[in-house]
Amino acid sequence: MFTSFLLQLLLFSVSLIPNSSAQSAHDTVTDPTKRAEYAFTTLQTWYNASTGIWDSTGWWNSANIMTMVGNLAKTEPKNQRLQKLAARIFANTVMQAPAKNPQPGIENEASRGQDVNKTFALSNRTDPEDWLDGFYDDDLWWALAWINAYDITSNPKYLHLAEGIFAAVTKAWPTRCGNGGIFWSWEEEYMNAIANELFMSTAAHLANRMDEEDRKKEYVAWAERTLDWFLSSGMINERGTINDGLTEDCENNDRTTWSYNQGVILGALVQLNKATPNPTYLALAACIAKAAIIELSDVDGVIHDICEPECGGDGTQFKGIFIRNLQILHEAAPDDAYAEVININAESIWVNDRDGNAFSVNWAGPFVRPANASTQSSAMDALVAAIAVH
Known part of the structure; x- marks a missing residue:
C-alpha cells in the first residue's frame, strides 16, 4: 500500500502544464486544448x-469529475502523459474512494428478504456494494464514470463494476407511478427525472460495450423500457424541457428545470440510438436540446441555473453536465446551434469567469469566490467540449 505522500508523488509527477496564478499569463491563450490542460492542473490541486476523491466537493461530484477526466483523455489519445495520469487517477480512486462512501450498505435495508445478486462482485475494491450510498442517482454517476474509465484503459474490471452497480439499482424498479421507473433513493419517497435519465443512460452505455448479443439486448431492453416510462410520466413539460420530478399523484411537479436534467437524457438517447438505431431518438434529443438552450441561456448565450450564485455543492455541477451531453449530441447529429452554445460558454468561462486558472459558478462572470472542485470541473466540461467542436 502506498503512503499518502508517495501517492501524491505518483499522481502529480506527470502534471501536464506548470500552473500559474497570474491572470495575465494566460489571457492570450486561445487554444482550447491548452485552456483545458491549464484548468486540469488547477483541478488536481483538489485531488486527494x-x-x-476531490476535496471541496462531494461523493457524486467526484464521480462526475472522473467522467470529465476521461473525456479530456479522449480528446488527446496520443498524449501519453495525460493517458497515464487519467489511468492512475482511476486506479487510485477505485482503491481509495469506497472509504468515503457517505452511507455504505444502506441500500441493503431496502432489499432485505430479496436475493442479492453477487454475480458482478469482484475483489480489490470493485465490489459494487462499495459504491452504493442509498441514492440511485449517485450510484449511477459512478457507474458512468467507471464505463468511461473502461473506455480509456480497456480494463474489464471497470466495466464489470459498472454492470454490478446497474444490477443493484434495477432493484429500485418499478415505482408506484405507471408501474415503471426507479425511485430517487432507497427510501422510495420521490420519483424524479435525474435518476431515471441516468438509469437509461447507463443501460444504453452498457449495451454498446457488450460483446455477447444476449447481454446487449438485455441492456437495450432496460433503456427502452425506461424511455417509454419516462415519456409517459409527464416530466417533459409543454415547453419541451424537463421538470425535476413527479408528485405523489404521479403528475409533473413543475419544479425547477435544472440544466443537468436537460443534458443527461441527450447522452442517453445518443447511446440508445447507437445500440439500436431509431430516428425518433435523435429527433427527441434535438427537441429537448433546443428547448433547453432557449430556456437556460441569457441574452449572450451563456447557460445558467436558477440557483446562481448560491448553488450549493450540487447545483454548481449541473451546467457542465448539460454542455458535456450537448457535445455528445453534436458529435452524433451535428448542428451549428450546439457548437455555437459550446463555444460561447467556453469562451465566456475563460474570459469572464477566471481567476488565474480557477473558475467559479457564474460562467458569464464575474468570478465568485471561492472556486472549488465542483465549479472547476463543471467549467472544464465546457472547455473539454470546446476541444471537440474546435
Whole structure:
C-alpha cells in the first residue's frame, strides 16, 4: 500500500502544464486544448490521493469529475502523459474512494428478504456494494464514470463494476407511478427525472460495450423500457424541457428545470440510438436540446441555473453536465446551434469567469469566490467540449 505522500508523488509527477496564478499569463491563450490542460492542473490541486476523491466537493461530484477526466483523455489519445495520469487517477480512486462512501450498505435495508445478486462482485475494491450510498442517482454517476474509465484503459474490471452497480439499482424498479421507473433513493419517497435519465443512460452505455448479443439486448431492453416510462410520466413539460420530478399523484411537479436534467437524457438517447438505431431518438434529443438552450441561456448565450450564485455543492455541477451531453449530441447529429452554445460558454468561462486558472459558478462572470472542485470541473466540461467542436 502506498503512503499518502508517495501517492501524491505518483499522481502529480506527470502534471501536464506548470500552473500559474497570474491572470495575465494566460489571457492570450486561445487554444482550447491548452485552456483545458491549464484548468486540469488547477483541478488536481483538489485531488486527494489518500481518499481518491476531490476535496471541496462531494461523493457524486467526484464521480462526475472522473467522467470529465476521461473525456479530456479522449480528446488527446496520443498524449501519453495525460493517458497515464487519467489511468492512475482511476486506479487510485477505485482503491481509495469506497472509504468515503457517505452511507455504505444502506441500500441493503431496502432489499432485505430479496436475493442479492453477487454475480458482478469482484475483489480489490470493485465490489459494487462499495459504491452504493442509498441514492440511485449517485450510484449511477459512478457507474458512468467507471464505463468511461473502461473506455480509456480497456480494463474489464471497470466495466464489470459498472454492470454490478446497474444490477443493484434495477432493484429500485418499478415505482408506484405507471408501474415503471426507479425511485430517487432507497427510501422510495420521490420519483424524479435525474435518476431515471441516468438509469437509461447507463443501460444504453452498457449495451454498446457488450460483446455477447444476449447481454446487449438485455441492456437495450432496460433503456427502452425506461424511455417509454419516462415519456409517459409527464416530466417533459409543454415547453419541451424537463421538470425535476413527479408528485405523489404521479403528475409533473413543475419544479425547477435544472440544466443537468436537460443534458443527461441527450447522452442517453445518443447511446440508445447507437445500440439500436431509431430516428425518433435523435429527433427527441434535438427537441429537448433546443428547448433547453432557449430556456437556460441569457441574452449572450451563456447557460445558467436558477440557483446562481448560491448553488450549493450540487447545483454548481449541473451546467457542465448539460454542455458535456450537448457535445455528445453534436458529435452524433451535428448542428451549428450546439457548437455555437459550446463555444460561447467556453469562451465566456475563460474570459469572464477566471481567476488565474480557477473558475467559479457564474460562467458569464464575474468570478465568485471561492472556486472549488465542483465549479472547476463543471467549467472544464465546457472547455473539454470546446476541444471537440474546435
